[in-house]
Amino acid sequence: MNHCVPETKIKKSLKGYIFVCTRNTEAECFERLLFGSSKAYGSPVLKIRKGDVLFLHNLDTNTVSGVFRAASKGNLNIEPDAWSGKYPYQVKFDTLENKICLNSAKRILRKLEWSRNVILSGSKLSYLLDMFAYEAASLNDLLLRRRVGSVGESKDIKSEEGSPPIEATTLWDFSKQSYGINPKGDNKYAGVTPALVIYNLLWKYTEPGDLVVDPMCGSGTTIDVCKEENRKVIGYDISPTRDDIIQNDARKIPLEDESVDMVFIDPPYGDNLKYNEHPDNIGKISSDSIQYYDDLEKVMIESHRILKKGKILAWLIGDQWLNNQFTSVGFRTYERLRKHFEPVDIICVSRRGQSSHTENWINRSRRLGFYLRGFKYLIIERKSLRKQELAEE
Ligand SMILES: C[S@@+](CC[C@H](N)C(=O)[O-])C[C@H]1O[C@@H](n2cnc3c(N)ncnc32)[C@H](O)[C@@H]1O
Numbered sequence: 001m002n003h004c005v006p007e008t009k010i011k012k013s014l015k016g017y018i019f020v021c022t023r024n025t026e027a028e029c030f031e032r033l034l035f036g037s038s039k040a041y042g043s044p045v046l047k048i049r050k051g052d053v054l055f056l057h058n059l060d061t062n063t064v065s066g067v068f069r070a071a072s073k074g075n076l077n078i079e080p081d082a083w084s085g086k087y088p089y090q091v092k093f094d095t096l097e098n099k100i101c102l103n104s105a106k107r108i109l110r111k112l113e114w115s116r117n118v119i120l121s122g123s124k125l126s127y128l129l130d131m132f133a134y135e136a137a138s139l140n141d142l143l144l145r146r147r148v149g150s151v152g153e154s155k156d157i158k159s160e161e162g163s164p165p166i167e168a169t170t171l172w173d174f175s176k177q178s179y180g181i182n183p184k185g186d187n188k189y190a191g192v193t194p195a196l197v198i199y200n201l202l203w204k205y206t207e208p209g210d211l212v213v214d215p216m217c218g219s220g221t222t223i224d225v226c227k228e229e230n231r232k233v234i235g236y237d238i239s240p241t242r243d244d245i246i247q248n249d250a251r252k253i254p255l256e257d258e259s260v261d262m263v264f265i266d267p268p269y270g271d272n273l274k275y276n277e278h279p280d281n282i283g284k285i286s287s288d289s290i291q292y293y294d295d296l297e298k299v300m301i302e303s304h305r306i307l308k309k310g311k312i313l314a315w316l317i318g319d320q321w322l323n324n325q326f327t328s329v330g331f332r333t334y335e336r337l338r339k340h341f342e343p344v345d346i347i348c349v350s351r352r353g354q355s356s357h358t359e360n361w362i363n364r365s366r367r368l369g370f371y372l373r374g375f376k377y378l379i380i381e382r383k384s385l386r387k388q389e390l391a392e393e
Helices: 023-032 039-046 105-111 122-135 137-146 195-205 221-228 290-306 329-338 359-368
Strands: 016-021 034-037 053-058 063-070 089-102 118-120 160-162 211-214 232-237 260-265 307-317 320-322 325-327 342-350 375-382
Touching: 016 023, 016 034, 016 122, 023 034, 023 053, 034 039, 039 089, 039 195, 053 089, 053 105, 053 122, 063 105, 063 122, 089 122, 105 122, 118 122, 195 221, 195 260, 195 307, 195 375, 211 221, 221 232, 260 290, 290 307, 290 329, 307 329, 329 375
Parallel strands: 016 053, 211 232, 211 260, 260 307
Antiparallel strands: 016 118, 034 089, 053 063, 063 089, 118 160, 307 375, 320 325, 342 375
């Protein structure tokens, strides 16, 4: 066999995904012909289509085996009792030719710059398939039948896609408003939410098929993220920017009691941004005034009513510095939320791409001795499982 890399170019549409196992979990994969992942890596698994190429990386033995083919699409709980329910994002597979096991997997995967949420395609998938092709002339023949050119010609092929990693700490700093191939929301919309905020909330607090509601969804970021991550979604706004947003005042939400699995809200933080001229736009009310908090408390009460017990409300909010005066919008919002919900967590979300983060404003802040707002609070609250809610306490 020729021992230089055969440089197989594969069909543009072919995708590859590497599952991970340990000594303890590998046998069950082959008994059931099933690969599984935890929820933290659920998003890329749901993107696997029947016929995609699969591999299995054993962390303990430092091997990667393959080549497998997805015999189903990726789904939740194909076999709910597998691995005692620990890895519910699953796909059925069969083996292409004979199973081959490569050693020094970590070195190979480092070369591919692989990480758990990556889906391989193009030249990176070719490279990995070629590693297997060395090991089996028969598999090589099979690959040769698919061969249409060399890697050198395939610069237009995107080498990897997949899903962003799930955040591990309470400090979230996203360099871009959106992620993935399709835009989420409109990054030109004043006050647009970073899509990865919503993505992380979905993968932490909801399951595929759950219903998510955004009562103030602006340019529709929540709708786009939910659709891509297989959640049902309803988005409202006082002044809709797209056809799939329903016109509604968030102080009265037209949904049944206890019918929703998560509510996400990124409201106006006062009257600092001009969203629209609608008379009921809460973004016309100053966050210095009690009325701002009273009105938003109505939204909290409605969110509480529509949420199922034990489910999550996530509220993104930033403080205000205006006319040399600080307003603690975040803490004041938190106090109102605490009247109705149980605390779960608070995340600090870095404010990148703010219109005030310009050379001019940075100079002004240094000269005049104030700080530009560098972060927002993502307040995560739960509707109590108890019958009597905290508001009465
Ligand atoms: C910060 S923006 C939301 C941004 C959105 N998450 C996005 O990514 O595009 C706040 C939104 O609240 C909406 N809004 C203000 N008052 C409202 C009300 N009473 N009911 C519903 N929406 C309202 C505004 O129109 C604006 O689109």
